[in-house]
Amino acid sequence: MSSTQVRVRFAPSPTGALHIGGVRTALYNYLFARQMGGKMLLRIEDTDQNRFVPGAEDYILEALQWVGITIDEGVGVGGPHAPYRQSERMHMYRDFAETLIAADKAYYAFDTTEELDEMRQTFEKQGSTFQYNSITRTRLKNSLTLPAEEVQARIAAGEPHVIRLKVPAKEEIRFRDLIRDWVNVHSSQIDDKVLLKADGMPTYHLANVVDDHLMEITHVIRGEEWLPSAPLHVLLYQAFGWERPEFAHLPLLLKPEGNGKLSKRDADLGGFPVFPLEWEDPASGVVARGFREDGYLPEAVINFLAFLGWNPGTEQEMFTMDELIAAFSLDKIHKGGARFDIAKAKWFNQQYLKQHSDASVAESLKESFAESSPEKIEKIVHLLKDRVTFPQEIVEQSKFLFEAPTQYDEQVMTTKWNADVAAVVEQYAKVLPEVEPFTAETAKEALHKVTDEKGIKLGKVMQPLRVVLTGAPAGPDLMLSMEIMGKAEVVDRLKKVL
RNA sequence: GGUCCGUUCGUCUAGGGGUUAGGACGUAUCCCUUUCACGGAUAAAACACGGGUUCGAUUCCCGUACGGACUACCA
Numbered sequence: 001m002s003s004t005q006v007r008v009r010f011a012p013s014p015t016g017a018l019h020i021g022g023v024r025t026a027l028y029n030y031l032f033a034r035q036m037g038g039k040m041l042l043r044i045e046d047t048d049q050n051r052f053v054p055g056a057e058d059y060i061l062e063a064l065q066w067v068g069i070t071i072d073e074g075v076g077v078g079g080p081h082a083p084y085r086q087s088e089r090m091h092m093y094r095d096f097a098e099t100l101i102a103a104d105k106a107y108y109a110f111d112t113t114e115e116l117d118e119m120r121q122t123f124e125k126q127g128s129t130f131q132y133n134s135i136t137r138t139r140l141k142n143s144l145t146l147p148a149e150e151v152q153a154r155i156a157a158g159e160p161h162v163i164r165l166k167v168p169a170k171e172e173i174r175f176r177d178l179i180r181d182w183v184n185v186h187s188s189q190i191d192d193k194v195l196l197k198a199d200g201m202p203t204y205h206l207a208n209v210v211d212d213h214l215m216e217i218t219h220v221i222r223g224e225e226w227l228p229s230a231p232l233h234v235l236l237y238q239a240f241g242w243e244r245p246e247f248a249h250l251p252l253l254l255k256p257e258g259n260g261k262l263s264k265r266d267a268d269l270g271g272f273p274v275f276p277l278e279w280e281d282p283a284s285g286v287v288a289r290g291f292r293e294d295g296y297l298p299e300a301v302i303n304f305l306a307f308l309g310w311n312p313g314t315e316q317e318m319f320t321m322d323e324l325i326a327a328f329s330l331d332k333i334h335k336g337g338a339r340f341d342i343a344k345a346k347w348f349n350q351q352y353l354k355q356h357s358d359a360s361v362a363e364s365l366k367e368s369f370a371e372s373s374p375e376k377i378e379k380i381v382h383l384l385k386d387r388v389t390f391p392q393e394i395v396e397q398s399k400f401l402f403e404a405p406t407q408y409d410e411q412v413m414t415t416k417w418n419a420d421v422a423a424v425v426e427q428y429a430k431v432l433p434e435v436e437p438f439t440a441e442t443a444k445e446a447l448h449k450v451t452d453e454k455g456i457k458l459g460k461v462m463q464p465l466r467v468v469l470t471g472a473p474a475g476p477d478l479m480l481s482m483e484i485m486g487k488a489e490v491v492d493r494l495k496k497v498l
Numbered sequence: 499g500g501u502c503c504g505u506u507c508g509u510c511u512a513g514g515g516g517u518u519a520g521g522a523c524g525u526a527u528c529c530c531u532u533u534c535a536c537g538g539a540u541a542a543a544a545c546a547c548g549g550g551u552u553c554g555a556u557u558c559c560c561g562u563a564c565g566g567a568c569u570a571c572c573a
Contacts, residue, residue, distance in 0.1 A: 197571040228568040462532030474534035
């Protein structure tokens with residue numbers, strides 16, 4: 001490559017919610033672009049009008065924004081190569097396809113879908129596979145077999161037709177993938193792919209090559225599912241006489257267990273998300289859960305995703321986006337597919353949640369604690385933050401602070417509750433109203449005083465006391481919990497059992 | 499079926515011709531603690547198989563097996 005600026009693109013198709021694997025592809029593109037001081041483009045590949053899904057494009061934009069991938073150029077941002085939506089560029093593709101026909105690198109084909117399907121079936125019956133290629137094209141209806149006048153007449157009459165690439169019969173296609181090194185394919189394995197569809201729209205193959213060229217893309221970083229068609233793209237660049245970008249094909253994200261690539265079904269089965277944001281399918285109304293709504297922090301999702309298929313080679317696990325940008329390198333990407341293990345994502349989430357300040361977590365949770373003051377919410381967050389994986393669990397686990405227990409842990413009550421303990425509790429309830437100010441510390445001092453007086457070890461009363469106050473045998477720091485509950489509530493709860 | 503790509507602990511992975519094959523998640527045990535978590539420590543746990551090449555292969559080569567992707571006028 002020349003010394004031109006690195007330009008990469010993320011080019012999703014707006015056919016539904018952006019899959020988490022797509023987010024990882026976007027992330028690797030982004031990390032590479034930032035590290036190289038290059039540009040990150042977003043192009044929407046919506047050349048299939050049948051698969052258009054309303055809202056999908058906005059979803060993509062919102063998802064990228066949520067995880068912190070910023071776009072320099074493209075849909076939603078604009079830029080010197082606008083438009084970045086292929087449906088809005090459709091007028092340009094036919095000319096490019098026809099350039100290829102003029103150069104004898106492509107041809108018109110008039111075979112209908114039905115005719116081709118029939119061919120496929122016939123071949124299959126004979127135990128072989130039909131391919132529209134250098135051999136079969138001599139017997140099919142196209143501008144290579146039909147007289148020139150007839151071709152013109154058919155086109156003039158508006159007869160539906162496609163444009164196909166004239167793939168050379170015998171040629172070794174060789175290219176170097178940045179992750180997989182040399183990849184060799186013989187041209188006889190590639191069929192004469194449709195470049196321009198009958199509806200006038202380009203196929204992925206044409207649109208992607210034309211746009212990457214026009215948008216001056218230097219590195220195509222995409223999923224492994226594109227590897228088999230990469231030789232075709234190489235051929236296309238050659239046919240156009242264009243310099244081609246570098247290719248890097250990323251390993252796939254696999255199911256947590258069993259075989260195959262990660263799918264939406266795994267999400268339903270495993271009870272975890274495979275989409276960054278919640279998505280309601282407009283056609284069916286079915287809602288798919290999202291990482292965001294499930295309580296995952298964007299930093300955790302990014303860190304988790306970055307490590308699925310890539311590793312810095314050091315023992316550092318926690319990486320901010322900036323650290324990832326600094327450490328990232330395409331040649332450290334693993335070649336094999338990576339199983340999606342949500343347990344690791346949860347661990348990252350826990351780590352990042354702990355890093356967040358009590359105040360910021362409290363702020364994010366204020367809707368869930370409508371009745372409480374910001375100070376109180378912050379205390380609750382402080383009490384529980386290090387014990388949970390998701391912010392929402394703080395809300396769930398703090399319920400006992402607001403509601404007196406209706407039942408008491410049986411095992412503790414039968415084994416640890418006795419006359420001595422009862423005496424302590426009774427005395428504690430008596431002295432507590434005088435404690436001023438009422439804090440975790442003063443409450444603890446008061447308790448010490450009572451147990452000392454009664455000659456009972458603190459350890460003997462702590463758990464029964466916890467059960468009396470919260471109903472549960474285990475939980476967060478009891479004294480702090482009491483402070484948050486407030487003196488009156490604590491005394492009430494103590495008296496309830498006496 | 500064909501083409502292409504891949505294969506190190508259960509999972510994500512580091513490493514690389516001679517290593518006690520390293521780390522992280524998860525799991526187990528112990529410590530800390532008023533309990534549970536957190537945290538700390540320890541442990542069990544891997545080079546798919548078969549042939550070469552080599553003094554020596556998990557590492558290089560070839561096969562086999564297994565896995566995956568692709569095989570549309572979808573991307």
